[in-house]
Amino acid sequence: MALWGMVIDLDRCTGCQACVMACKAENNVPAVGPKEASRERIISWMQVLTEEDKEHPDGKLRFLPRPCLHCDDPPCTKVCPVYATYRDPEGIVAQIYARCIGCRFCMAACPYNAKYFNWHTYQKEGPGQNPDVSVRQKGIVEKCTFCHHRLQKARERALAEHREIEPGEYVPACAEACPARAIVFGDLSDPSSEVSKLARSPRAFRLQEELGTKPKVIYLTEGEARG
Amino acid sequence: MDRPHPLPDRTVKILQWAMAGGFILFVGAIVTWIIHLIRTAWWLRDVPSASIGISLVAIPVFLVLLGVVLYVFWGLLTDRSER
Amino acid sequence: MADPADTRDAILLAPIERTGRGFYWAVAILSLGVLWGAVAYAVQLDGGLGVTGLHQPVSWGFYVTNFVFFIGISHAGTLISAILRLSRAEWRRPITRMAEVITVMVLFIGAGQILVDLGRPDRVMNVIRHGRYQSPLLWDATSISAYLTASLVYLWLPMIPDIAILRDRLGKRKFFYTVLALGWQGTERQHKVLNRAIAVMAVLVIPIAVSVHTVVSFVFSMTLQPMWHSTIFGPYFVVGAIFSGIAALIVAMLIFRKAYGLQGYLRPIHFRYLGQLLLVMALLWFYFTFTEYLTGYYGGEVEEMKVFWGKFWGPFSLFFWGMVLANFVIPLFCLVRLERRTIGKVLTASLSVIVGMWLERFIIVVPTLSYPRLPFPEGIYWPTWVEWGETAASFALFALFYLLFTKVFPIISIWEIQEGREVGLKEVEERLLTYLPDTVEPEFTPVDRGG
Numbered sequence: 033m034a035l036w037g038m039v040i041d042l043d044r045c046t047g048c049q050a051c052v053m054a055c056k057a058e059n060n061v062p063a064v065g066p067k068e069a070s071r072e073r074i075i076s077w078m079q080v081l082t083e084e085d086k087e088h089p090d091g092k093l094r095f096l097p098r099p100c101l102h103c104d105d106p107p108c109t110k111v112c113p114v115y116a117t118y119r120d121p122e123g124i125v126a127q128i129y130a131r132c133i134g135c136r137f138c139m140a141a142c143p144y145n146a147k148y149f150n151w152h153t154y155q156k157e158g159p160g161q162n163p164d165v166s167v168r169q170k171g172i173v174e175k176c177t178f179c180h181h182r183l184q185k186a187r188e189r190a191l192a193e194h195r196e197i198e199p200g201e202y203v204p205a206c207a208e209a210c211p212a213r214a215i216v217f218g219d220l221s222d223p224s225s226e227v228s229k230l231a232r233s234p235r236a237f238r239l240q241e242e243l244g245t246k247p248k249v250i251y252l253t254e255g256e257a258r259g
Numbered sequence: 260m261d262r263p264h265p266l267p268d269r270t271v272k273i274l275q276w277a278m279a280g281g282f283i284l285f286v287g288a289i290v291t292w293i294i295h296l297i298r299t300a301w302w303l304r305d306v307p308s309a310s311i312g313i314s315l316v317a318i319p320v321f322l323v324l325l326g327v328v329l330y331v332f333w334g335l336l337t338d339r340s341e342r
Numbered sequence: 343m344a345d346p347a348d349t350r351d352a353i354l355l356a357p358i359e360r361t362g363r364g365f366y367w368a369v370a371i372l373s374l375g376v377l378w379g380a381v382a383y384a385v386q387l388d389g390g391l392g393v394t395g396l397h398q399p400v401s402w403g404f405y406v407t408n409f410v411f412f413i414g415i416s417h418a419g420t421l422i423s424a425i426l427r428l429s430r431a432e433w434r435r436p437i438t439r440m441a442e443v444i445t446v447m448v449l450f451i452g453a454g455q456i457l458v459d460l461g462r463p464d465r466v467m468n469v470i471r472h473g474r475y476q477s478p479l480l481w482d483a484t485s486i487s488a489y490l491t492a493s494l495v496y497l498w499l500p501m502i503p504d505i506a507i508l509r510d511r512l513g514k515r516k517f518f519y520t521v522l523a524l525g526w527q528g529t530e531r532q533h534k535v536l537n538r539a540i541a542v543m544a545v546l547v548i549p550i551a552v553s554v555h556t557v558v559s560f561v562f563s564m565t566l567q568p569m570w571h572s573t574i575f576g577p578y579f580v581v582g583a584i585f586s587g588i589a590a591l592i593v594a595m596l597i598f599r600k601a602y603g604l605q606g607y608l609r610p611i612h613f614r615y616l617g618q619l620l621l622v623m624a625l626l627w628f629y630f631t632f633t634e635y636l637t638g639y640y641g642g643e644v645e646e647m648k649v650f651w652g653k654f655w656g657p658f659s660l661f662f663w664g665m666v667l668a669n670f671v672i673p674l675f676c677l678v679r680l681e682r683r684t685i686g687k688v689l690t691a692s693l694s695v696i697v698g699m700w701l702e703r704f705i706i707v708v709p710t711l712s713y714p715r716l717p718f719p720e721g722i723y724w725p726t727w728v729e730w731g732e733t734a735a736s737f738a739l740f741a742l743f744y745l746l747f748t749k750v751f752p753i754i755s756i757w758e759i760q761e762g763r764e765v766g767l768k769e770v771e772e773r774l775l776t777y778l779p780d781t782v783e784p785e786f787t788p789v790d791r792g793g
Contacts, residue, residue, distance in 0.1 A: 072397040072721055083717040098716065107566055113479040114468040115305065133468050134391070134461020136401040137479060141565040145714045149401060149461065151392030170390035171461030240715060243566050274521045289487065296473050296480070310475035317484050323546060324491055327539050331499060334535030335524040 034197075035123045036178055037220035037248035038207065039230040040097055043255065044214035047095035051078050054209030055099075058179060060161045062154035062168075075148040077176035078206050094254070097215070099206060100125060100146040100176035101239060101247035108138035108147060117173070123220075123248055124178050132172040139173060143240050144247075147175045178217075179204035199225055220248060272336070279332040286325040290318050351759060354752045357602050358512065361749065364601065372742040379735020382728040383458065391461050393728045399721035400711045404729040405459035408736055410703040411586070412452035413486065413558050414579070418587030419445030420493040421551040422619075424544040432770055433615055435762045436607040439755045440598070441591050442497040447743040448590075449490045451736050458732055478564050481557040489547075489554045496543045502526050502536060503757035515750070555583040567710050568645040569638060578630045585623040585669075586699035589692040592616050594744065596689050598753055607754050610684045617688040620695065621677040628670045631702075648713040657722055658709045661701050668698030 055061060055078040064073055081096040102125045109117050109125060116131035117138050139147040153170040161167060164181040168174050186202040199218055207215040218227035227250075230236065235252040293314045300307040386393050396403050419441035426434035457463050473480045506526035509519035526532060559579035562570040572578075592613065599608045638646045653662040676691035712721045747753070 068392070072399070072719065073392070074398065081717050096717070111477050111479070111565065113474060113477040113483075114465075114472045115303065115474050116468075118305075131465075131468060131472065132462065133465045135456075135459065135479065136461065137477070137561070139401040140567070140711060143566055143715050145399060145716060145718055148398070149396075150390070151396070152390045170392070173461075245566075271517070271520050275524055278521075285491075292470060293484070296475055299472065300474060300476075305474055306476040313475050313481065313484065317488065320488050320546070320550065321491070323542075324488070324495060327542050327546070328495055331502075331535060331539045332524065334539075335502070335526060335532050338525065338527070338529055338532050338535075 034219040035221035037227050039216045039227050039250045041214045041252040044212040045095045046212050049080055050209045051206035054205040058205035060165045060167050064154055073151050101144055101249040104246035107141045111137045111141045129168055129172050134171040147173050149173050282328050286321045289321050351756050354754050354756050357748055372738045375734045375738025378731040382731030386728055395725045399714050400723040402707055403723050404725050405455050407704045407707050409455035411700050412448050414583035414586045415590045416445045416448045417551055417583040418591040420496055420547045424547045427544045432766055435758045436754045443747050445493045446497050447740055451740045478560045485554045485557045489550050492547050492550050496547050499540050504752050552580055555579045569649045569710050581626050581630055585627050588620050589695035592692040613688045614680045614684050617677050617680050624673040645715050649709050652709045661705050665698050665701040668694045
């Protein structure tokens, strides 16, 4: 069985936010509007965090694109009282919108703040939305699903053609959109896949590794360009 | 013991035993609920040990509560002795 | 025992028999508070939780603070009354009922906070249908329902003889009292059954109460978040709960003492003892707080320190130091010497502790969420009128429930006071004698052993 994972090369990331926009379009992530944004209620499954570079204080910023890290031992699924968020057999941490009661315990438990809450009704179903992704109502938690609907499509296609899913057949929108090709996606259980190889790189690290959450989004440090 | 206004004794008795019955139903519902949660956890292979561990404490606690309440109902309502 | 000639405790029945204008005023004012909360809740149901001040990093605020706070207050009752009963403290007699009522009423308010806090309250039944015991929220649900059941039973059982008194003496609600009195005639066998049941309940209720606030603390300490993930949170929360519970009990006692003229029953000595208990809990609370913060500070882990400094000197410092002042400094000054002006001092300390413990719950819930581990903007949380409304309504609803209770049942246990006069006095004397070394041998004249 596959174990889906992602490698993000921070050396390649330019901070252009193409991944953020692609994600929003693909997953019907609502634009909350300026008023809500000023109240810190932006929903952004993929978010490019910025941090001042302490080694180069001359106004340089470091970028950290952060989707849901799809931890192998997720702190959020443990605390969910109703099984509305769980780790599926292929390692994707899923969210059941129809089940969620909106207690926000998973948000409080996630050390990466990868979960977002629908504080109001931000959108209704309408034209221009991706029909593969359900539109979330107010009062529930949502987050990055590794574009799970694309996996479902790829799986059905492969099933119809009596074959396995080929590498590169299932890729989330952010990886697809990245112009610098900083985001690589694939099967971590296959040692010959590109993600697996990159994950073994000496530059590879995981966010807050010491917490034991075993994230399946692996970062490559800036190193090659800076030396 | 003489009472100034004798009341419909039957209705009172029925209601009192109905209260006891209601409490049995309540505790029964809670125990059923806990067992249901164990079953769900088992099917989904979703940490059944947690449910079993908690039920080992929770179910006896509710049963003891039920026992105390029934003891009081039985002890007070079936008392035929005069003061 | 239902001797109509005995009019000594008539004042305890007075609030049930007659209703003055003060009662209607109180109900009206409290209803206004409840109305504010109801309007706020309607607005929140319509618009979603966005009408509150909650936002991206701080997803829990006033509601969760209130939840922890009110569940904490509930430890007043049953726990204190059970401990006093088991230790045969004779001064408990006029206090236990008041304490037990607090527990029952406040548990409803506390559990209600969760309903207010949910994004989808219409799906609350999912917790029953699809609940999973790995989540500490289910531990809370189980533990709190056990506590609610136990404390209701523990409120009702010692009230049965009083209900029988009401049934026999009071003209109104006769059917209601007759049913609830379970045919109590005060026979020897009935007394035996009831006393045995009360004793079992008093023992049972203590571990349940301790479990309640322990699992409430587990909601926080089971996560990996800085300044939540702490092993002492269980006992820390329980100590804080008993602390705030005693304070609430003292305030309730003083209000009804004044309103119903119960000065004869609730005497300065009761407040002195409770004040001393409060002082002990204040010291214990400080000890736990000190230990908790010192270990965090000494370890100096980066994420812990962000939250730590946020509380110490940062945007939460006002609340933090306010909490230290209200929970430790003021009670200490008020309660060290209680010989003179007992009532005023105990009341000041108790009000201060109630404010301080609310701040403590707030200072535990919010700052941790305000300082995310990753480089996010730090979140400052300020509630809107909706959260203020729900909070005001919670307090008002609690007071209203309490007030209505006193109109239906006696707020001081009549039969236990009588028992104190008739049985307790002699029993204490006999018991006291058994504590002493061979002072009473009937045919033995005490020998003056000299110096």
